[in-house]
Amino acid sequence: MERTVIVVGGGAAGLMAAVAAARSKARVILLEQNEKVGRKLAATGNGRCNFTNTQMRRDAYRGTSPDFAYGALEKVNVQETIGFFSRLGIYTVNKDGWIYPRSGQALSVIEVLLKELQYRKVKVKTREHVTEILPGKNPGQWAVKTDTWTYEGDAVILACGSKASQIPGSSEEGYRLAGQLGHNIVEPLPALVPLCCKGKSFSSWSGVRTEGSVTLCINGIPLKKETGELQLTEYGISGIPVFQISRYAVRALWEGSQVQVLLDFMPEFTPEGLAALFEERRKNCPYKSTKELLVGMFPAKLIEVLAKEEDLIQGIKEYSLEVTKAHSFESAQICSGGVDVTEISPETMESKLHKGIYFAGEMIDIDGACGGYNLQWAWSSGMVAGTMAARKEGEL
Numbered sequence: 001m002e003r004t005v006i007v008v009g010g011g012a013a014g015l016m017a018a019v020a021a022a023r024s025k026a027r028v029i030l031l032e033q034n035e036k037v038g039r040k041l042a043a044t045g046n047g048r049c050n051f052t053n054t055q056m057r058r059d060a061y062r063g064t065s066p067d068f069a070y071g072a073l074e075k076v077n078v079q080e081t082i083g084f085f086s087r088l089g090i091y092t093v094n095k096d097g098w099i100y101p102r103s104g105q106a107l108s109v110i111e112v113l114l115k116e117l118q119y120r121k122v123k124v125k126t127r128e129h130v131t132e133i134l135p136g137k138n139p140g141q142w143a144v145k146t147d148t149w150t151y152e153g154d155a156v157i158l159a160c161g162s163k164a165s166q167i168p169g170s171s172e173e174g175y176r177l178a179g180q181l182g183h184n185i186v187e188p189l190p191a192l193v194p195l196c197c198k199g200k201s202f203s204s205w206s207g208v209r210t211e212g213s214v215t216l217c218i219n220g221i222p223l224k225k226e227t228g229e230l231q232l233t234e235y236g237i238s239g240i241p242v243f244q245i246s247r248y249a250v251r252a253l254w255e256g257s258q259v260q261v262l263l264d265f266m267p268e269f270t271p272e273g274l275a276a277l278f279e280e281r282r283k284n285c286p287y288k289s290t291k292e293l294l295v296g297m298f299p300a301k302l303i304e305v306l307a308k309e310e311d312l313i314q315g316i317k318e319y320s321l322e323v324t325k326a327h328s329f330e331s332a333q334i335c336s337g338g339v340d341v342t343e344i345s346p347e348t349m350e351s352k353l354h355k356g357i358y359f360a361g362e363m364i365d366i367d368g369a370c371g372g373y374n375l376q377w378a379w380s381s382g383m384v385a386g387t388m389a390a391r392k393e394g395e396l
């Protein structure tokens with residue numbers, strides 16, 4: 001008899017899990033509380049869906065035990081993911097390793113997944129809010145309760161995502177369902193998020209975008225450095241390099257540590273090199289004030305801020321800010337934290353507490369760097385969970 005697999009959540013991980021389970025010959029029911037599947041997926045990469053990355057950063061995956069992620073990521077790697085989507089019809093473009101559909105539309109990714117689900121006869125039920133997961137009527141089965149119905153299945157895959165972003169469906173629901181089943185939840189915190197900083201008057205630099213680097217220091221010790229386009233805002237700092245360090249900053253604040261960032265507005269120069277550059281600029285234009293010497297190097301608003309620094313070179317190379325908090329969950333792209341990975345098998349994504357319960361995607365305590373890594377995690381963990389949940393007793 002074929003197994004019945006119930007997938008809770010129709011985001012990236014749930015859609016992939018449903019495809020995988022159906023391809024492995026299970027009868028699959030996918031339950032999504034929104035009126036449509038893939039609401040968050042549709043918003044990814046500014047609507048263009050940066051769905052994976054061919055460059056594996058050393059710190060691409062983070063969490064209490066980041067190595068956990070490589071169980072699924074090695075089973076379903078980037079090349080396999082690109083192959084999977086190209087066979088479904090997604091022609092890809094590669095922008096410095098960041099992979100997008102050539103259509104430039106995340107909606108195409110949703111469309112091909114839905115088409116595959118339809119072809120595989122998966123029952124996609126939207127507006128179905130799962131409230132509880134209980135042992136089923138028959139031994140070894142599970143009952144999935146929604147506001148209106150109870151579904152019975154041999155396996156349940158929880159792929160409920162996180163509470164990051166304002167997109168409908170982003171909530172703590174997944175953590176609650178996992179918690180009801182006795183799973184420990186590592187405190188979810190906003191990640192890939194702008195940072196609020198203390199003190200200086202930021203209204204003067206608000207709106208500036210400039211190349212630079214940001215070094216994160218925890219209790220005075222440098223921990224991470226990222227380079228790219230910094231965005232200076234009325235509350236502090238944003239932009240991709242800030243997103244990349246944000247999960248470490250937010251978790252350190254939550255743990256009560258002192259968090260500081262050092263901005264380098266000219267990372268291509270050493271302090272000595274920069275001093276020599278100013279020397280030369282002064283020689284060329286001895287009639288210019290310090291502020292005027294900065295024209296051509298930095299945007300005007302940033303010059304106003306830097307010119308106030310007592311030591312100009314230090315101001316440019318090590319502009320120090322104290323981080324006070326992250327922006328809200330609503331403005332975060334993802335959450336760090338989630339279901340404790342010590343209670344999940346990395347090989348199968350099955351709960352170690354309950355046979356037949358599986359997890360996939362962002363609701364697990366694994367978070368990726370910005371650049372397609374979070375969707376890759378959703379695809380890999382979803383594919384493994386779906387395939388394994390469809391296995392009959394005794395099958396590998």
Ligand SMILES: Cc1cc2nc3c(=O)[nH]c(=O)nc-3n(C[C@H](O)[C@H](O)[C@H](O)COP(=O)(O)OP(=O)(O)OC[C@H]3O[C@@H](n4cnc5c(N)ncnc54)[C@H](O)[C@@H]3O)c2cc1C
Pocket residue numbers: 008009010011012013014031032033034037038039040041043044045046049050051052128129130131159160161162164165167168169170173174332333334360361362363371372373374375376378
């Ligand atoms: C603005 C934005 C841009 C992003 N851009 C990128 C990018 O370019 N590349 C990248 O790799 N990552 C990106 N991310 C992150 C990425 O979107 C997520 O990590 C990924 O979508 C997580 O997939 P998921 O399936 O685990 O969760 P989700 O996509 O959040 O799906 C979970 C689903 O479960 C449903 N659900 C929850 N609880 C229940 C319940 N009780 N009953 C029924 N249904 C339920 C929700 O409604 C939701 O549809 C971005 C995120 C945001 C917010």
